[in-house]
Amino acid sequence: MVNVDRDVFNLDIPDMxxxxxxxxxxxxxxxxxxxxxxxxxxxxxxxxRKRLRELKIYDYDEYFNYLTNSDKSDxxxxxxxxxxxxxxxxxxxxxxxxxxxxxxxxxDILKHNHNKKIRIWSAGCSTGEEPYNIVIESIEAMKELxxxxxxxxxxxxxxxxxxxxxxGCYSGRKIEKIPEQILKRYFRQNxxxxxxxxxxxxxKSKVIFKIENLFEPTVENVxxxxxxxxxxxxxxxxxxxxxxxxxxxxxxxxxLFLGHAESLQMLETPFKIIHTPYGTIYxxxx
Ligand SMILES: C[S@@+](CC[C@H](N)C(=O)[O-])C[C@H]1O[C@@H](n2cnc3c(N)ncnc32)[C@H](O)[C@@H]1O
Numbered sequence: 338m339v340n341v342d343r344d345v346f347n348l349d350i351p352d353m354x355x356x357x358x359x360x361x362x363x364x365x366x367x368x369x370x371x372x373x374x375x376x377x378x379x380x381x382x383x384x385x386r387k388r389l390r391e392l393k394i395y396d397y398d399e400y401f402n403y404l405t406n407s408d409k410s411d412x413x414x415x416x417x418x419x420x421x422x423x424x425x426x427x428x429x430x431x432x433x434x435x436x437x438x439x440x441x442x443x444x445d446i447l448k449h450n451h452n453k454k455i456r457i458w459s460a461g462c463s464t465g466e467e468p469y470n471i472v473i474e475s476i477e478a479m480k481e482l483x484x485x486x487x488x489x490x491x492x493x494x495x496x497x498x499x500x501x502x503x504x505g506c507y508s509g510r511k512i513e514k515i516p517e518q519i520l521k522r523y524f525r526q527n528x529x530x531x532x533x534x535x536x537x538x539x540x541k542s543k544v545i546f547k548i549e550n551l552f553e554p555t556v557e558n559v560x561x562x563x564x565x566x567x568x569x570x571x572x573x574x575x576x577x578x579x580x581x582x583x584x585x586x587x588x589x590x591x592x593l594f595l596g597h598a599e600s601l602q603m604l605e606t607p608f609k610i611i612h613t614p615y616g617t618i619y620x621x622x623x
Contacts, residue, residue: 435471456560
């Protein structure tokens with residue numbers, strides 16, 4: 338496996354061939370549902386190249402065999418998922434969603450669920466910004482709506498992002514949109530590095546994190562699902578499957594939020610499409 342000569346000369350690894358790309362793209366699709374168009378060949382090569390260097394493997398075919406056939410494949414899949422998933426996320430992303438959540442969705446749900454714990458699923462939660470944002474907005478909503486119980490279940494296929502999410506510490510672009518008073522109220526500045534803000538410990542306990550493939554979910558009986566900026570990576574067939582999965586896992590009168598570039602309009606689902614001043618939301622109306 339270790340090629341000493343090539344390691345010494347540190348030869349550059351070229352982009353993969355189109356045949357290699359197609360082999361990887363099919364594997365990724367079967368594993369995650371993510372669809373890669375042919376023009377992503379350079380992007381995928383760049384991402385895998387980093388992992389090849391770490392392993393001192395200098396050939397995409399050799400790595401593919403390592404990934405799919407070796408006794409290391411189980412653990413290697415975890416690394417592979419880290420390099421192929423796009424995990425971009427930040428607090429206060431599409432804040433209109435949270436306005437709709439506080440002003441329309443929660444009041445409706447609480448009307449039907451007096452004294453029950455409200456369950457919210459952040460599906461494809463990445464490094465935790467979305468589920469913690471839901472916790473903060475749920476607490477903020479109580480000022481208007483009165484006290485209620487809630488929990489957030491947050492899932493992602495990548496182990497790395499779930500580990501970062503559990504730590505709950507952020508800096509830079511990830512927190513720059515958070516209003517000042519919210520940052521002060523819900524976060525604690527790291528005493529060793531004032532650039533880093535960590536979500537308060539008591540708020541962390543509101544979120545249950547799980548490593549889970551969206552196409553093999555265990556989460557069910559939820560009142561609200563946030564699945565934002567995830568469907569965009571799937572083709573229509575997988576989007577359809579996922580939308581129905583969400584429908585079945587929502588409780589009656591539950592709601593679904595998608596990302597701003599995503600929609601159910603082109604799919605066939607029983608969801609009721611609701612246009613609100615804060616954008617489109619989807620309801621399981623029975
Ligand atoms: C761009 S991030 C979106 C994060 C967050 N929802 C937001 O809007 O800021 C997409 C996330 O979906 C996850 N993902 C992609 N395919 C998945 C699958 N099949 N099952 C679970 N998570 C998946 C990725 O690992 C990534 O963390």
